[in-house]
Amino acid sequence: xxxxxxxxxxxxSTLCIGCKACEVACKEWNDVSEDGLNWTGFxxxxxxxVGHSTWRHVKFVENETKPGLGGxxxxxxxxxxSSDVCKHCEVAGCLEACPTGAIVRTEFGSVFVQxxxxxxxxxxxVGCPFGVVQKNPKDGRxxxxxxxxxxxxxxxEPACAKACPTKSILFGxxxxxxxxxxxxxxxxxxxxxxxxxxxxxxxxxxGGIHAFFLIRGSEKAYNLPPNPEVPTKYLKKGWTxxxxxxxMLVAGAALAFLVGGRS
Amino acid sequence: xxxxxxSRSAERERVPDLASEQRLMSLRDEAxxxxxxxxxxxxxxxxxxxxxxxxxxxxxxxxxxxxxxxxEIPLYFFVGGAAGSSAVIAAMADWIGDDFELARxxxxxxxxGSALSSGLLISDLGRPSRxxxxxxxxxxxxxxxxxxxxxAAFGTFSAATTFAKLVQERWDFLPVKIVANLSQFAxxxxxxxxxxxxxxxxxxxxxxxxxxxxxxxxxxxGMSGVQSAxxxxxxxxxxxxALNILALLANTFETYxxxxxxxxxxxxxxxxxxxxxxxxxxAGGMLSxxxxxxxxxxxxxxxxxxxRQAAAISGIAGSLLTRYGWVQAGHASARDWKLxxxxxxxxxxxxxxxGEETAETLREKIG
Numbered sequence: 308x309x310x311x312x313x314x315x316x317x318x319x320s321t322l323c324i325g326c327k328a329c330e331v332a333c334k335e336w337n338d339v340s341e342d343g344l345n346w347t348g349f350x351x352x353x354x355x356x357v358g359h360s361t362w363r364h365v366k367f368v369e370n371e372t373k374p375g376l377g378g379x380x381x382x383x384x385x386x387x388x389s390s391d392v393c394k395h396c397e398v399a400g401c402l403e404a405c406p407t408g409a410i411v412r413t414e415f416g417s418v419f420v421q422x423x424x425x426x427x428x429x430x431x432x433v434g435c436p437f438g439v440v441q442k443n444p445k446d447g448r449x450x451x452x453x454x455x456x457x458x459x460x461x462x463x464e465p466a467c468a469k470a471c472p473t474k475s476i477l478f479g480x481x482x483x484x485x486x487x488x489x490x491x492x493x494x495x496x497x498x499x500x501x502x503x504x505x506x507x508x509x510x511x512x513x514g515g516i517h518a519f520f521l522i523r524g525s526e527k528a529y530n531l532p533p534n535p536e537v538p539t540k541y542l543k544k545g546w547t548x549x550x551x552x553x554x555m556l557v558a559g560a561a562l563a564f565l566v567g568g569r570s
Numbered sequence: 571x572x573x574x575x576x577s578r579s580a581e582r583e584r585v586p587d588l589a590s591e592q593r594l595m596s597l598r599d600e601a602x603x604x605x606x607x608x609x610x611x612x613x614x615x616x617x618x619x620x621x622x623x624x625x626x627x628x629x630x631x632x633x634x635x636x637x638x639x640x641x642e643i644p645l646y647f648f649v650g651g652a653a654g655s656s657a658v659i660a661a662m663a664d665w666i667g668d669d670f671e672l673a674r675x676x677x678x679x680x681x682x683g684s685a686l687s688s689g690l691l692i693s694d695l696g697r698p699s700r701x702x703x704x705x706x707x708x709x710x711x712x713x714x715x716x717x718x719x720x721x722a723a724f725g726t727f728s729a730a731t732t733f734a735k736l737v738q739e740r741w742d743f744l745p746v747k748i749v750a751n752l753s754q755f756a757x758x759x760x761x762x763x764x765x766x767x768x769x770x771x772x773x774x775x776x777x778x779x780x781x782x783x784x785x786x787x788x789x790x791x792g793m794s795g796v797q798s799a800x801x802x803x804x805x806x807x808x809x810x811x812a813l814n815i816l817a818l819l820a821n822t823f824e825t826y827x828x829x830x831x832x833x834x835x836x837x838x839x840x841x842x843x844x845x846x847x848x849x850x851x852x853a854g855g856m857l858s859x860x861x862x863x864x865x866x867x868x869x870x871x872x873x874x875x876x877x878r879q880a881a882a883i884s885g886i887a888g889s890l891l892t893r894y895g896w897v898q899a900g901h902a903s904a905r906d907w908k909l910x911x912x913x914x915x916x917x918x919x920x921x922x923x924x925g926e927e928t929a930e931t932l933r934e935k936i937g
Binding site: 347349350352355356358366367368369370371400403404405406407408409424425426427428429430432433434435436437438439440441442443444446447448449524525527528529530532533534535536538539541542544545546547548549551552553555556557559560561562563564565566567 | 624628631655666715765775777811819
């Protein structure tokens with residue numbers, strides 16, 4: 308039995324050129340269905356979101372140019388790209404919510420939906436604080452990034468990381484990636500790119516993510532929540548309330564029959 | 571390519587005139603003044619400069635996914651609430667109230683309700699044939715798993731009780747009696763979590779409108795179920811005053827809950843008050859709170875069967891609307907892209923229209 312090490316993705320947005328090779332590679336390798344050939348009409352990002360049939364999504368973060376951000380022409384748009392993906396949370400909302408055990412933690416530390424077990428209850432959909440996993444209405448099951456578990460088992464890197472031409476998507480042992488990210492961040496700060504930062508929410512009960520990002524400026528521009536939470540932390544409050552409600556029913560019914568209803 | 575859209579301009583050669591040129595100039599004026607020109611059917615791509623920023627989020631694209639439950643689920647919430655409560659009412663009517671006819675009917679409501687619940691739950695699944703996968707494992711941290719097991723236990727015990735009590739009516743032997751009463755006890759005990767766990771189910775999610783209310787949702791849903799169970803039994807012809815009193819207590823809580831929701835001003839609660847989901851929830855609150863409460867108080871002092879029937883019908887309708895309202899509010903809440911990004915209301919106002927439009931497009935796209 309092999310003891311696999313925990314692997315991860317380090318997506319460096321400062322290196323992304325928005326070529327979408329990762330999106331294409333992901334779809335091809337995983338045979339993911341078509342996700343609508345539509346124009347969003349408000350930016351050059353026509354993929355818009357990750358979902359049941361989009362497991363990699365290159366975000367086009369467009370804004371006015373300002374010193375240090377964007378190209379030479381002031382009337383052009385500044386472009387930041389960032390390839391989004393399932394975060395493979397340390398504590399995963401979808402995994403917690405799944406009633407069938409279809410969603411599991413793999414030997415690589417990633418979160419995986421077993422397609423032969425999922426029964427399509429879609430409870431994971433409302434359990435994910437990053438809005439990643441989604442039920443495919445045509446198929447009936449929930450889908451998301453598999454972290455190319457099949458490729459990893461064969462000793463290969465995930466399709467997206469392999470296809471990335473600029474090494475914006477780095478794949479490897481999580482510990483090493485964290486070191487690399489820190490080194491890269493220091494390097495960028497030294498160069499004067501002071502708005503560069505790493506998005507990896509370790510301060511909430513998500514407890515960190517295995518697919519983390521180096522971004523510029525606010526995470527909000529990248530649709531990344533500042534304080535993602537795994538909602539199961541509210542279960543205690545919920546069941547307490549349920550117990551109080553049950554006590555109310557028992558007491559109320561007993562009272563009602565004692566007072567009002569002996570026939 | 572004889573596409574209607576393109577062929578028309580090719581067939582007809584337009585001659586520029588004063589009106590057409592003035593129109594074009596007014597468009598330019600508007601563009602200069604507002605930086606954006608809008609018209610029906612036109613989505614100005616990339617103009618003005620699209621903004622993805624700390625203040626505007628990612629073009630207002632909702633971060634969270636909307637719930638993907640079908641129409642069966644809010645109905646399941648209703649049926650489950652009534653069935654679970656009914657099992658408790660059956661036991662109380664049998665052991666305390668000595669109203670065996672009521673107990674018998676309440677058991678049937680519980681049993682039929684649990685069967686219907688299973689049907690609704692299964693038909694909502696993307697892969698209904700895999701319902702049994704719900705029972706592969708027991709998972710305390712998944713409210714859905716706990717709920718599925720509660721339903722399984724409740725359904726089994728309710729059916730067993732109904733059957734055992736039928737046998738008891740024919741042959742009243744001690745062993746039959748013991749089994750029937752033990753089963754009835756188990757049915758009531760499993761009916762307790764079953765009547766209100768759905769509040770935990772939707773409360774323990776990332777949907778802000780639901781999550782924010784996790785401390786009251788189970789009681790709210792539970793009491794909604796209690797008063798609808800009483801109402802169903804009343805409409806089946808039972809006039810036992812205990813039903814009126816119990817429903818009255820539940821209506822009182824529902825009234826309180828309604829006032830609380832109106833009083834609280836958190837942003838997360840907005841879908842419960844505004845838009846279609848808000849009005850459904852409010853209508854549900856009225857019909858299962860103040861209205862039946864008033865009718866039931868009146869019924870305390872009058873023997874009119876009509877008043878109680880009116881209260882019962884109102885309560886059932888209110889309970890149904892409440893469940894649909896809350897589920898709809900969950901959809902609206904997931905579309906609120908500002909909340910999970912913690913973007914203040916005021917700053918987000920500027921991109922509101924683009925955001926709303928985006929959500930619309932995405933809904934069509936993902937559909």
